Amino acid sequence: MHVAKGENCLVGSAKESNYRTIIALCKAGKHKIIAEAPCDINIGKQINILIQDAGFDLKDVVMFQSTAALGYGLDYIYSILERCRITGLKGDKLMAMPQICDIASETYRVKEASADDDIVPGWGKLAKRAPMWEAACAALYLQAGADIFVMAHPAAIKNFKNTVELFSA
Amino acid sequence: MILIGERINAGFKDVKAAIEQKDKKTIQEWAKKQAHAKASYLDVNMGAVSNKASDLCWMIESVQEVTDIPISIDNSKIDILKEAVKVCQKPPLINSVTAVDDKMDEMFPLVKESGASIICLVMDASGSPKSADKRVENAGKIFVKAMEHGIQTENLFIDPIIMPLRYMQDQAKEILNAVKQFTLFSDPPPHIVAGLSNISNGTVHKKFINRVFTAMLIANGLDALICDVLDNDLIHTILTAKLVMNREIFADSFIEAFEK
Numbered sequence: 360m361h362v363a364k365g366e367n368c369l370v371g372s373a374k375e376s377n378y379r380t381i382i383a384l385c386k387a388g389k390h391k392i393i394a395e396a397p398c399d400i401n402i403g404k405q406i407n408i409l410i411q412d413a414g415f416d417l418k419d420v421v422m423f424q425s426t427a428a429l430g431y432g433l434d435y436i437y438s439i440l441e442r443c444r445i446t447g448l449k450g451d452k453l454m455a456m457p458q459i460c461d462i463a464s465e466t467y468r469v470k471e472a473s474a475d476d477d478i479v480p481g482w483g484k485l486a487k488r489a490p491m492w493e494a495a496c497a498a499l500y501l502q503a504g505a506d507i508f509v510m511a512h513p514a515a516i517k518n519f520k521n522t523v524e525l526f527s528a
Numbered sequence: 529m530i531l532i533g534e535r536i537n538a539g540f541k542d543v544k545a546a547i548e549q550k551d552k553k554t555i556q557e558w559a560k561k562q563a564h565a566k567a568s569y570l571d572v573n574m575g576a577v578s579n580k581a582s583d584l585c586w587m588i589e590s591v592q593e594v595t596d597i598p599i600s601i602d603n604s605k606i607d608i609l610k611e612a613v614k615v616c617q618k619p620p621l622i623n624s625v626t627a628v629d630d631k632m633d634e635m636f637p638l639v640k641e642s643g644a645s646i647i648c649l650v651m652d653a654s655g656s657p658k659s660a661d662k663r664v665e666n667a668g669k670i671f672v673k674a675m676e677h678g679i680q681t682e683n684l685f686i687d688p689i690i691m692p693l694r695y696m697q698d699q700a701k702e703i704l705n706a707v708k709q710f711t712l713f714s715d716p717p718p719h720i721v722a723g724l725s726n727i728s729n730g731t732v733h734k735k736f737i738n739r740v741f742t743a744m745l746i747a748n749g750l751d752a753l754i755c756d757v758l759d760n761d762l763i764h765t766i767l768t769a770k771l772v773m774n775r776e777i778f779a780d781s782f783i784e785a786f787e788k
Binding site: 405 | 782788
């Protein structure tokens with residue numbers, strides 16, 4: 360943390376158990392906080408209240424509702440992101456922060472994005488399949504209202520950027 | 529929830545005396561207290577103490593010296609309102625007009641021009657309605673007229689007219705029924721507002737009646753209230769009722785979050 364001082368990093372994850380420590384570090388180093396609430400919108404709101412109560416500006420917080428890979432519970436997180444975004448747009452300041460998704464590390468844990476070509480017949484080349492899985496996952500969360508995407512594969516990133524452009528045209 | 533602080537009203541003795549003696553301090557104290565309690569608007573009413581626009585303007589200006597919360601101008605005379613709207617620093621909420629064509633035709637252009645919002649009572653030339661149906665009929669008239677004048681639903685507040693439980697016990701149920709039907713007018717619906725203290729008029733257990741009735745109004749779709757914003761238990765009732773109706777996302781510290 361000492362080396363990164365003033366670098367405006369996103370620091371996470373703040374949870375109910377550790378948020379005071381993270382706030383102290385972020386205040387000292389002028390960083391932003393990732394507030395984490397695994398698949399629970401109520402805890403998501405609660406952690407934001409706690410962070411605000413502790414005197415940290417919510418403008419410097421992003422929400423992390425946890426991420427599920429495509430095919431592995433994505434729909435649960437999708438509806439949380441969507442509900443959070445709609446509530447924020449309707450005026451709930453505690454739910455109006457940017458939302459972050461950890462796309463890559465979740466994607467490359469699932470077999471569809473990591474199994475070799477010869478393991479399941481008909482799935483096609485891993486080199487193409489893996490980034491497609493990552494890009495599709497990111498595109499879905501984009502539609503749910505996510506703002507920040509942690510991604511890995513250059514081909515997936517390129518594809519996803521095209522999707523973003525398509526949406527903003 | 530839109531909370532309209534009721535306290536700067538000549539119906540209260542201290543405010544009445546303050547207007548008569550041009551004592552800014554009392555009015556400003558109430559403005560500050562209600563602002564601190566997170567009122568969305570501060571109602572300003574000079575009652576029968578005066579019928580001069582200059583007095584109402586003085587009250588509004590006194591309030592605006594100590595807070596930037598928008599004003600709810602509690603008066604129905606168009607000439608006075610025209611003056612009062614001019615001194616408001618933020619778009620005010622005009623309180624109120626009735627469902628009488630001439631009155632609305634006079635009032636709505638002022639609302640439209642000034643960017644104000646307006647409370648419309650579902651009362652017509654024949655007086656206050658006794659049934660839910662009549663309330664809805666009058667609200668319909670108001671709604672159509674407001675649309676004709678190009679007033680947005682977000683600037684339109686419909687008031688079902690609250691009757692005292694003590695004297696007209698059959699009315700509360702009619703009011704709740706009417707409120708529910710107001711929500712069907714459009715999507716999003718107009719705001720629905722009530723002058724809460726009427727319900728407990730003349731009763732011993734005022735606060736308790738106010739709180740319970742508030743929860744029931746919210747359950748039926750009301751989203752604005754003229755009330756005692758300093759009554760903490762009332763505010764907590766409102767916050768909880770909104771959670772119960774799934775109009776806010778639950779969090780354990782929902783009360784603390786409001787008070788922060």
